Amino acid sequence: MSSDAVRLFETRRAEQIAARRRQTALFGVVFLAAFAVSVVVGEVSLERLATGLPRFFAYIERTLPTLSLATLGADLGRWFWNFEGWLRLLFDTILIAFVATTLGVIGGFLLSFAAAKNLVANPWIHHGARRFLELMRTVPELVFALFFVFAFGLGPMAGVLAIALHTLGVLGKLFAEINENVTAKSLDGVVAAGASFDQVIRFGVVPQVLPGFVSYTLLRFEINVRSASVIGFVGAGGIGQELMFVINQFIYTDISAILLMLIVTVALIDLGCEKLRHRLIGQESLK
Amino acid sequence: MLEIRDLGRTYGPVTALAGLDLTVRKGEFVGIIGRSGAGKSTLLRLINRLVEPTSGRIVFDGLDVTALRGAELRAWRRRAAMIFQQFHLIDRLDVITNVLVGRLSQVGRLRTWLLAFPPAERAMAVEALERLDMAERALQRADRLSGGQQQRVAIARALVQEPDLILADEPIASLDPLSARQVMEALARINREDGLTVLCNLHALDVARTYCSRVVGIAEGRLVFDGPVTGLDEATIRRIYGDEAAIPKDAPQDAAA
Ligand SMILES: Nc1ncnc2c1ncn2[C@@H]1O[C@H](COP(=O)(O)OP(=O)(O)OP(=O)(O)O)[C@@H](O)[C@H]1O
Ligand SMILES: [Mg+2]
Numbered sequence: 001m002s003s004d005a006v007r008l009f010e011t012r013r014a015e016q017i018a019a020r021r022r023q024t025a026l027f028g029v030v031f032l033a034a035f036a037v038s039v040v041v042g043e044v045s046l047e048r049l050a051t052g053l054p055r056f057f058a059y060i061e062r063t064l065p066t067l068s069l070a071t072l073g074a075d076l077g078r079w080f081w082n083f084e085g086w087l088r089l090l091f092d093t094i095l096i097a098f099v100a101t102t103l104g105v106i107g108g109f110l111l112s113f114a115a116a117k118n119l120v121a122n123p124w125i126h127h128g129a130r131r132f133l134e135l136m137r138t139v140p141e142l143v144f145a146l147f148f149v150f151a152f153g154l155g156p157m158a159g160v161l162a163i164a165l166h167t168l169g170v171l172g173k174l175f176a177e178i179n180e181n182v183t184a185k186s187l188d189g190v191v192a193a194g195a196s197f198d199q200v201i202r203f204g205v206v207p208q209v210l211p212g213f214v215s216y217t218l219l220r221f222e223i224n225v226r227s228a229s230v231i232g233f234v235g236a237g238g239i240g241q242e243l244m245f246v247i248n249q250f251i252y253t254d255i256s257a258i259l260l261m262l263i264v265t266v267a268l269i270d271l272g273c274e275k276l277r278h279r280l281i282g283q284e285s286l287k
Numbered sequence: 288m289l290e291i292r293d294l295g296r297t298y299g300p301v302t303a304l305a306g307l308d309l310t311v312r313k314g315e316f317v318g319i320i321g322r323s324g325a326g327k328s329t330l331l332r333l334i335n336r337l338v339e340p341t342s343g344r345i346v347f348d349g350l351d352v353t354a355l356r357g358a359e360l361r362a363w364r365r366r367a368a369m370i371f372q373q374f375h376l377i378d379r380l381d382v383i384t385n386v387l388v389g390r391l392s393q394v395g396r397l398r399t400w401l402l403a404f405p406p407a408e409r410a411m412a413v414e415a416l417e418r419l420d421m422a423e424r425a426l427q428r429a430d431r432l433s434g435g436q437q438q439r440v441a442i443a444r445a446l447v448q449e450p451d452l453i454l455a456d457e458p459i460a461s462l463d464p465l466s467a468r469q470v471m472e473a474l475a476r477i478n479r480e481d482g483l484t485v486l487c488n489l490h491a492l493d494v495a496r497t498y499c500s501r502v503v504g505i506a507e508g509r510l511v512f513d514g515p516v517t518g519l520d521e522a523t524i525r526r527i528y529g530d531e532a533a534i535p536k537d538a539p540q541d542a543a544a
Contacts, residue, residue, distance in 0.1 A: 185371075186375065186376075186377050186378070188337060188369075188371065188375050189369075189371065189374075189375030189376060189377070189388065189441075189444075190377075190388055190391070191337060191364070192335050192337055192364055192368070192369035192371075192375075193364065193365065193368070193369075193388050193389050193391055193392065193444065193448055194361040194362060194363070194364035194365035194391065194392035194448070195361070195388070195391040195392065196358075196361060196391075196392075196396070198400070199391045199396070199399050202399060202400050203377055203380070203384075203388055203391070203399075204377070207377050207378075207379040207380050208377070208378070210379075
């Protein structure tokens with residue numbers, strides 16, 4: 001009797017493993033094919049890489065100022081001649097990221113419940129919410145920014161809106177997935193007491209998902225600071241706008257000065273957010 | 288009075304409950320027994336309307352429970368308080384807030400979102416905890432409590448719903464014997480002092496014998512016994528638990544699920 005069960009199990013298991021292998025092999029073939037096509041279409045060639053790479057480094061070299069040990073203070077002063085102005089622009093950039101993240105989180109939070117299959121019985125609502133979030137996610141921030149610069153003019157407002165919409169799309173989906181992992185246990189307890197839909201969310205879902213939401217939000221803020229510095233390229237405010245200007249005007253040493261400040265700022269924010277995130281996650285596991 | 292007529296629920300090809308008739312008078316303590324998968328949980332969840340019936344009706348004091356929608360349905364759920372085997376508390380919230388979940392249907396939306404319950408509500412919750420000897424723990428997080436303590440918090444949550452019915456789904460199946468006794472005694476006391484009707488799913492027959500005035504046996508989704516505990520002879524037990532279950536005379540002691 002039981003050896004029958006074992007045999008049946010073993011055949012099924014073998015079938016399952018074989019199926020999985022086939023899938024992996026198929027995936028591998030598709031991946032290689034896609035890679036080959038990309039190389040051809042993208043005109044990736046070692047030759048071009050070989051000729052291009054030195055030019056890349058030459059450009060970087062040209063942006064670097066000449067510093068000498070004897071006159072270091074004065075040299076640095078000349079290199080970072082607009083330190084305060086750039087600092088203010090960097091601050092603007094962080095503000096753009098901050099406001100955009102906040103708006104995106106609010107929108108993503110609200111939509112994530114509608115987009116969670118386990119919370120909304122009506123398929124129209126959760127499919128609708130899903131598709132909307134997808135759309136917001138797939139349109140690149142720069143494209144949104146171009147539209148908004150066209151609509152609202154040059155400046156930070158276009159940047160904020162562009163990043164906020166993209167953030168809403170990304171976080172809404174991530175939040176919805178966290179929501180879908182909520183245990184039915186905590187939902188039942190609240191539903192059975194006669195709570196309304198929003199109360200079920202507040203008590204059955206929010207306490208459980210909040211640590212995850214906070215962690216993703218901080219991660220997104222890091223990413224948004226980077227986005228906010230690039231988004232100025234199309235005129236949507238912040239340090240990017242200045243960077244684009246000095247690049248176009250071939251003010252070489254300004255390029256390196258701004259980039260250096262930008263890299264340091266982004267690195268600091270990454271570090272800060274990471275610390276905060278890990279502390280929050282650590283608290284979770286202590287529970 | 289709770290009147291259940293021809294109640295049924297199927298899950299695809301599986302019949303969880305079929306053609307069940309049952310009448311429970313106010314103040315009764317009814318034990319529902321049956322083996323695993325018999326349909327006990329389904330029955331209680333149908334009464335609270337966590338599960339929709341595929342046939343039949345449930346009527347409580349003239350109110351057709353099966354027809355309720357929206358706000359009326361939520362009002363009914365408040366009156367038919369559930370207690371679960373796994374407690375179903377919100378782990379990350381403190382005990383008092385967990386009890387106040389029982390008051391959600393009575394408190395304004397905005398206040399509940401801000402967890403700002405009025406003092407009178409908080410007092411009611413503390414008093415309920417006090418009755419279950421749990422007031423000391425009111426400000427602790429729910430997941431810091433032992434199983435027995437969590438179940439007593441869940442009973443306090445049920446109490447503040449000011450229910451007409453208590454539906455307890457194997458409330459002691461994941462508890463040690465001492466905690467199990469405390470929980471059953473709490474239910475018995477509430478039944479006695481408040482005159483609350485209690486329907487309680489149980490695995491262990493001896494527990495049913497100790498606490499229930501009436502026992503309902505379910506096998507494969509059908510009612511196979513309904514009567515006083517004294518009517519539980521060996522033949523009846525075989526009918527409820529099935530023939531192949533070689534049950535010793537004084538029944539399965541182990542409450543584990
Ligand atoms: N959500 C569901 N989907 C599919 N089948 C279900 C579902 N809930 C219950 N069932 C089935 O209905 C039947 C009755 O289940 P129910 O949970 O009511 O049994 P029970 O008597 O409470 O058992 P236990 O003592 O193990 O808790 C079982 O066969 C079960 O598999
Ligand atoms: Mg059950």
